Amino acid sequence: MAPSSGRPLKPLKQERALRTRSVILDAAAEVFAKEGFASVTLQDVAERAGLTKGALYFHFSNKESLATEIVNIYLARWPPLIKSIEEAGMSPLDTLIEILDRAEEAFRGNVMIQAAARLQIERSLIHADLPTPYTSWVTTLSEVTQRAKDAGELRENVDPQAAARFIVSSFFGMQHVSDVLTGRADQRARYEEMRDLLLEGIRA
Structure with missing residues:
Protein backbone atom coordinates (compact mmCIF):
# COMPACT_ATOMS: atom_id res chain seq x y z
CA MET A 1 0.00 0.00 0.00
CA ALA A 2 1.30 3.44 -0.88
CA PRO A 3 1.72 5.83 2.04
CA SER A 4 -1.23 8.15 2.40
CA SER A 5 0.79 11.06 3.70
CA GLY A 6 4.22 12.16 4.76
CA ARG A 7 7.39 13.08 2.97
CA PRO A 8 8.71 11.18 -0.06
CA LEU A 9 10.89 8.21 0.72
CA LYS A 10 13.83 9.32 -1.44
CA PRO A 11 14.51 12.56 0.47
CA LEU A 12 14.23 10.62 3.72
CA LYS A 13 16.83 8.15 2.50
CA GLN A 14 19.07 11.00 1.40
CA GLU A 15 18.77 12.69 4.78
CA ARG A 16 19.55 9.42 6.53
CA ALA A 17 22.58 8.89 4.30
CA LEU A 18 23.85 12.42 5.03
CA ARG A 19 23.44 11.85 8.78
CA THR A 20 25.30 8.55 8.56
CA ARG A 21 28.07 10.17 6.55
CA SER A 22 28.39 12.91 9.16
CA VAL A 23 28.56 10.34 11.97
CA ILE A 24 31.31 8.49 10.12
CA LEU A 25 33.34 11.65 9.56
CA ASP A 26 33.02 12.70 13.19
CA ALA A 27 34.16 9.26 14.32
CA ALA A 28 37.06 9.23 11.88
CA ALA A 29 38.15 12.68 13.02
CA GLU A 30 38.20 11.53 16.64
CA VAL A 31 40.36 8.47 16.00
CA PHE A 32 42.65 10.19 13.49
CA ALA A 33 43.24 13.09 15.89
CA LYS A 34 44.06 10.72 18.75
CA GLU A 35 45.85 7.82 17.05
CA GLY A 36 47.13 9.15 13.72
CA PHE A 37 46.48 7.89 10.23
CA ALA A 38 48.74 4.83 10.20
CA SER A 39 47.36 3.31 13.40
CA VAL A 40 43.67 3.60 12.52
CA THR A 41 41.69 0.97 10.61
CA LEU A 42 38.28 1.26 9.00
CA GLN A 43 37.06 -1.17 11.64
CA ASP A 44 38.17 1.33 14.31
CA VAL A 45 36.14 4.04 12.60
CA ALA A 46 33.09 1.80 12.21
CA GLU A 47 33.17 0.80 15.88
CA ARG A 48 33.56 4.42 16.96
CA ALA A 49 30.62 5.40 14.76
CA GLY A 50 28.48 2.50 16.01
CA LEU A 51 28.10 1.12 12.48
CA THR A 52 28.95 -2.04 10.63
CA LYS A 53 31.98 -2.02 8.40
CA GLY A 54 29.67 -2.59 5.43
CA ALA A 55 27.71 0.57 6.24
CA LEU A 56 30.96 2.51 6.37
CA TYR A 57 32.11 1.08 3.01
CA PHE A 58 28.89 2.34 1.44
CA HIS A 59 30.14 5.89 2.03
CA PHE A 60 33.94 5.58 2.05
CA SER A 61 35.97 2.93 0.26
CA ASN A 62 39.20 3.38 2.24
CA LYS A 63 41.05 5.43 4.85
CA GLU A 64 42.45 7.74 2.20
CA SER A 65 38.99 8.90 1.12
CA LEU A 66 38.10 9.59 4.76
CA ALA A 67 41.30 11.57 5.29
CA THR A 68 40.76 13.57 2.11
CA GLU A 69 37.21 14.50 3.09
CA ILE A 70 38.28 15.62 6.57
CA VAL A 71 41.02 17.84 5.12
CA ASN A 72 38.55 19.32 2.61
CA ILE A 73 36.06 20.09 5.40
CA TYR A 74 38.89 21.77 7.30
CA LEU A 75 39.90 23.89 4.32
CA ALA A 76 36.32 24.93 3.60
CA ARG A 77 35.89 26.25 7.13
CA TRP A 78 38.28 29.18 6.89
CA PRO A 79 37.18 31.38 3.94
CA PRO A 80 33.75 32.30 5.40
CA LEU A 81 35.26 32.86 8.84
CA ILE A 82 37.98 35.13 7.49
CA LYS A 83 35.47 36.98 5.32
CA SER A 84 33.25 37.71 8.33
CA ILE A 85 36.24 39.05 10.27
CA GLU A 86 37.40 41.25 7.41
CA GLU A 87 33.89 42.66 7.03
CA ALA A 88 33.82 43.73 10.69
CA GLY A 89 35.64 46.99 9.89
CA MET A 90 38.64 46.55 12.16
CA SER A 91 42.10 47.89 11.37
CA PRO A 92 44.33 45.51 9.38
CA LEU A 93 46.45 44.61 12.41
CA ASP A 94 43.39 44.00 14.58
CA THR A 95 41.98 41.89 11.75
CA LEU A 96 45.15 39.81 11.77
CA ILE A 97 44.92 39.32 15.52
CA GLU A 98 41.23 38.36 15.32
CA ILE A 99 41.93 35.79 12.61
CA LEU A 100 44.63 34.20 14.75
CA ASP A 101 42.47 34.34 17.90
CA ARG A 102 39.57 32.64 16.17
CA ALA A 103 41.81 30.05 14.54
CA GLU A 104 43.40 29.18 17.89
CA GLU A 105 39.97 28.75 19.44
CA ALA A 106 38.93 26.45 16.61
CA PHE A 107 42.09 24.34 16.83
CA ARG A 108 41.62 23.97 20.57
CA GLY A 109 37.97 22.93 20.52
CA ASN A 110 37.17 21.30 17.17
CA VAL A 111 38.21 17.69 16.70
CA MET A 112 37.68 17.84 12.92
CA ILE A 113 40.27 20.62 12.72
CA GLN A 114 42.62 18.76 15.06
CA ALA A 115 42.34 15.66 12.88
CA ALA A 116 43.00 17.61 9.69
CA ALA A 117 46.04 19.28 11.26
CA ARG A 118 47.49 15.88 12.18
CA LEU A 119 46.66 14.41 8.78
CA GLN A 120 48.51 17.24 7.07
CA ILE A 121 51.59 16.49 9.15
CA GLU A 122 51.27 12.79 8.27
CA ARG A 123 50.56 13.40 4.58
CA SER A 124 53.57 11.29 3.51
CA LEU A 125 51.75 8.25 4.96
CA ILE A 126 48.52 8.96 3.08
CA HIS A 127 48.41 7.73 -0.51
CA ALA A 128 45.99 10.36 -1.73
CA ASP A 129 46.18 13.70 -3.49
CA VAL A 168 51.93 30.64 9.74
CA SER A 169 54.99 28.62 10.73
CA SER A 170 54.75 29.82 14.33
CA PHE A 171 51.02 29.22 14.66
CA PHE A 172 50.98 25.71 13.23
CA GLY A 173 54.13 24.74 15.09
CA MET A 174 52.67 26.10 18.33
CA GLN A 175 49.46 24.08 18.11
CA HIS A 176 51.33 20.90 17.13
CA VAL A 177 53.80 21.16 20.01
CA SER A 178 50.96 21.84 22.45
CA ASP A 179 49.08 18.81 21.14
CA VAL A 180 52.11 16.52 21.49
CA LEU A 181 53.22 17.71 24.93
CA THR A 182 49.98 18.46 26.77
CA GLY A 183 47.10 17.30 24.59
CA ARG A 184 46.39 21.02 23.96
CA ALA A 185 45.86 21.74 27.66
CA ASP A 186 48.33 24.65 27.44
CA GLN A 187 47.53 25.72 23.89
CA ARG A 188 45.85 29.02 24.81
CA ALA A 189 48.78 30.08 27.00
CA ARG A 190 51.34 29.08 24.37
CA TYR A 191 49.34 30.89 21.69
CA GLU A 192 49.17 34.11 23.73
CA GLU A 193 52.93 33.97 24.21
CA MET A 194 53.43 33.57 20.47
CA ARG A 195 50.97 36.34 19.61
CA ASP A 196 52.39 38.86 22.07
CA LEU A 197 56.00 38.25 21.05
CA LEU A 198 55.02 38.46 17.40
CA LEU A 199 53.22 41.77 17.82
CA GLU A 200 56.11 43.21 19.82
CA GLY A 201 58.36 42.41 16.88
CA ILE A 202 56.26 43.84 14.04
CA ARG A 203 54.02 46.58 15.43
CA ALA A 204 54.99 50.14 14.56
Whole structure:
Protein backbone atom coordinates (compact mmCIF):
# COMPACT_ATOMS: atom_id res chain seq x y z
CA MET A 1 0.00 0.00 0.00
CA ALA A 2 1.30 3.44 -0.88
CA PRO A 3 1.72 5.83 2.04
CA SER A 4 -1.23 8.15 2.40
CA SER A 5 0.79 11.06 3.70
CA GLY A 6 4.22 12.16 4.76
CA ARG A 7 7.39 13.08 2.97
CA PRO A 8 8.71 11.18 -0.06
CA LEU A 9 10.89 8.21 0.72
CA LYS A 10 13.83 9.32 -1.44
CA PRO A 11 14.51 12.56 0.47
CA LEU A 12 14.23 10.62 3.72
CA LYS A 13 16.83 8.15 2.50
CA GLN A 14 19.07 11.00 1.40
CA GLU A 15 18.77 12.69 4.78
CA ARG A 16 19.55 9.42 6.53
CA ALA A 17 22.58 8.89 4.30
CA LEU A 18 23.85 12.42 5.03
CA ARG A 19 23.44 11.85 8.78
CA THR A 20 25.30 8.55 8.56
CA ARG A 21 28.07 10.17 6.55
CA SER A 22 28.39 12.91 9.16
CA VAL A 23 28.56 10.34 11.97
CA ILE A 24 31.31 8.49 10.12
CA LEU A 25 33.34 11.65 9.56
CA ASP A 26 33.02 12.70 13.19
CA ALA A 27 34.16 9.26 14.32
CA ALA A 28 37.06 9.23 11.88
CA ALA A 29 38.15 12.68 13.02
CA GLU A 30 38.20 11.53 16.64
CA VAL A 31 40.36 8.47 16.00
CA PHE A 32 42.65 10.19 13.49
CA ALA A 33 43.24 13.09 15.89
CA LYS A 34 44.06 10.72 18.75
CA GLU A 35 45.85 7.82 17.05
CA GLY A 36 47.13 9.15 13.72
CA PHE A 37 46.48 7.89 10.23
CA ALA A 38 48.74 4.83 10.20
CA SER A 39 47.36 3.31 13.40
CA VAL A 40 43.67 3.60 12.52
CA THR A 41 41.69 0.97 10.61
CA LEU A 42 38.28 1.26 9.00
CA GLN A 43 37.06 -1.17 11.64
CA ASP A 44 38.17 1.33 14.31
CA VAL A 45 36.14 4.04 12.60
CA ALA A 46 33.09 1.80 12.21
CA GLU A 47 33.17 0.80 15.88
CA ARG A 48 33.56 4.42 16.96
CA ALA A 49 30.62 5.40 14.76
CA GLY A 50 28.48 2.50 16.01
CA LEU A 51 28.10 1.12 12.48
CA THR A 52 28.95 -2.04 10.63
CA LYS A 53 31.98 -2.02 8.40
CA GLY A 54 29.67 -2.59 5.43
CA ALA A 55 27.71 0.57 6.24
CA LEU A 56 30.96 2.51 6.37
CA TYR A 57 32.11 1.08 3.01
CA PHE A 58 28.89 2.34 1.44
CA HIS A 59 30.14 5.89 2.03
CA PHE A 60 33.94 5.58 2.05
CA SER A 61 35.97 2.93 0.26
CA ASN A 62 39.20 3.38 2.24
CA LYS A 63 41.05 5.43 4.85
CA GLU A 64 42.45 7.74 2.20
CA SER A 65 38.99 8.90 1.12
CA LEU A 66 38.10 9.59 4.76
CA ALA A 67 41.30 11.57 5.29
CA THR A 68 40.76 13.57 2.11
CA GLU A 69 37.21 14.50 3.09
CA ILE A 70 38.28 15.62 6.57
CA VAL A 71 41.02 17.84 5.12
CA ASN A 72 38.55 19.32 2.61
CA ILE A 73 36.06 20.09 5.40
CA TYR A 74 38.89 21.77 7.30
CA LEU A 75 39.90 23.89 4.32
CA ALA A 76 36.32 24.93 3.60
CA ARG A 77 35.89 26.25 7.13
CA TRP A 78 38.28 29.18 6.89
CA PRO A 79 37.18 31.38 3.94
CA PRO A 80 33.75 32.30 5.40
CA LEU A 81 35.26 32.86 8.84
CA ILE A 82 37.98 35.13 7.49
CA LYS A 83 35.47 36.98 5.32
CA SER A 84 33.25 37.71 8.33
CA ILE A 85 36.24 39.05 10.27
CA GLU A 86 37.40 41.25 7.41
CA GLU A 87 33.89 42.66 7.03
CA ALA A 88 33.82 43.73 10.69
CA GLY A 89 35.64 46.99 9.89
CA MET A 90 38.64 46.55 12.16
CA SER A 91 42.10 47.89 11.37
CA PRO A 92 44.33 45.51 9.38
CA LEU A 93 46.45 44.61 12.41
CA ASP A 94 43.39 44.00 14.58
CA THR A 95 41.98 41.89 11.75
CA LEU A 96 45.15 39.81 11.77
CA ILE A 97 44.92 39.32 15.52
CA GLU A 98 41.23 38.36 15.32
CA ILE A 99 41.93 35.79 12.61
CA LEU A 100 44.63 34.20 14.75
CA ASP A 101 42.47 34.34 17.90
CA ARG A 102 39.57 32.64 16.17
CA ALA A 103 41.81 30.05 14.54
CA GLU A 104 43.40 29.18 17.89
CA GLU A 105 39.97 28.75 19.44
CA ALA A 106 38.93 26.45 16.61
CA PHE A 107 42.09 24.34 16.83
CA ARG A 108 41.62 23.97 20.57
CA GLY A 109 37.97 22.93 20.52
CA ASN A 110 37.17 21.30 17.17
CA VAL A 111 38.21 17.69 16.70
CA MET A 112 37.68 17.84 12.92
CA ILE A 113 40.27 20.62 12.72
CA GLN A 114 42.62 18.76 15.06
CA ALA A 115 42.34 15.66 12.88
CA ALA A 116 43.00 17.61 9.69
CA ALA A 117 46.04 19.28 11.26
CA ARG A 118 47.49 15.88 12.18
CA LEU A 119 46.66 14.41 8.78
CA GLN A 120 48.51 17.24 7.07
CA ILE A 121 51.59 16.49 9.15
CA GLU A 122 51.27 12.79 8.27
CA ARG A 123 50.56 13.40 4.58
CA SER A 124 53.57 11.29 3.51
CA LEU A 125 51.75 8.25 4.96
CA ILE A 126 48.52 8.96 3.08
CA HIS A 127 48.41 7.73 -0.51
CA ALA A 128 45.99 10.36 -1.73
CA ASP A 129 46.18 13.70 -3.49
CA LEU A 130 45.70 15.93 -0.46
CA PRO A 131 45.64 19.71 -0.98
CA THR A 132 48.95 21.42 -0.27
CA PRO A 133 48.80 22.68 3.32
CA TYR A 134 49.51 26.18 4.63
CA THR A 135 49.71 27.99 1.30
CA SER A 136 46.24 29.53 1.55
CA TRP A 137 47.07 30.75 5.05
CA VAL A 138 50.27 32.40 3.81
CA THR A 139 48.38 34.06 0.96
CA THR A 140 45.60 35.37 3.21
CA LEU A 141 47.90 36.65 5.94
CA SER A 142 50.22 38.23 3.36
CA GLU A 143 47.30 40.30 2.12
CA VAL A 144 46.35 41.36 5.65
CA THR A 145 49.91 42.23 6.69
CA GLN A 146 50.39 44.19 3.46
CA ARG A 147 47.33 46.28 4.34
CA ALA A 148 48.73 46.76 7.83
CA LYS A 149 52.02 47.90 6.31
CA ASP A 150 50.22 50.35 4.02
CA ALA A 151 48.28 51.69 7.00
CA GLY A 152 51.50 52.37 8.93
CA GLU A 153 50.78 49.71 11.56
CA LEU A 154 53.97 47.73 10.99
CA ARG A 155 57.60 48.66 11.54
CA GLU A 156 59.23 50.06 8.44
CA ASN A 157 61.69 47.18 8.14
CA VAL A 158 59.00 44.46 8.29
CA ASP A 159 58.36 42.64 5.03
CA PRO A 160 54.64 41.65 4.95
CA GLN A 161 55.21 38.40 3.06
CA ALA A 162 58.03 37.32 5.36
CA ALA A 163 55.88 38.21 8.37
CA ALA A 164 53.02 36.11 7.01
CA ARG A 165 55.26 33.09 6.46
CA PHE A 166 56.66 33.45 9.96
CA ILE A 167 53.19 33.76 11.51
CA VAL A 168 51.93 30.64 9.74
CA SER A 169 54.99 28.62 10.73
CA SER A 170 54.75 29.82 14.33
CA PHE A 171 51.02 29.22 14.66
CA PHE A 172 50.98 25.71 13.23
CA GLY A 173 54.13 24.74 15.09
CA MET A 174 52.67 26.10 18.33
CA GLN A 175 49.46 24.08 18.11
CA HIS A 176 51.33 20.90 17.13
CA VAL A 177 53.80 21.16 20.01
CA SER A 178 50.96 21.84 22.45
CA ASP A 179 49.08 18.81 21.14
CA VAL A 180 52.11 16.52 21.49
CA LEU A 181 53.22 17.71 24.93
CA THR A 182 49.98 18.46 26.77
CA GLY A 183 47.10 17.30 24.59
CA ARG A 184 46.39 21.02 23.96
CA ALA A 185 45.86 21.74 27.66
CA ASP A 186 48.33 24.65 27.44
CA GLN A 187 47.53 25.72 23.89
CA ARG A 188 45.85 29.02 24.81
CA ALA A 189 48.78 30.08 27.00
CA ARG A 190 51.34 29.08 24.37
CA TYR A 191 49.34 30.89 21.69
CA GLU A 192 49.17 34.11 23.73
CA GLU A 193 52.93 33.97 24.21
CA MET A 194 53.43 33.57 20.47
CA ARG A 195 50.97 36.34 19.61
CA ASP A 196 52.39 38.86 22.07
CA LEU A 197 56.00 38.25 21.05
CA LEU A 198 55.02 38.46 17.40
CA LEU A 199 53.22 41.77 17.82
CA GLU A 200 56.11 43.21 19.82
CA GLY A 201 58.36 42.41 16.88
CA ILE A 202 56.26 43.84 14.04
CA ARG A 203 54.02 46.58 15.43
CA ALA A 204 54.99 50.14 14.56
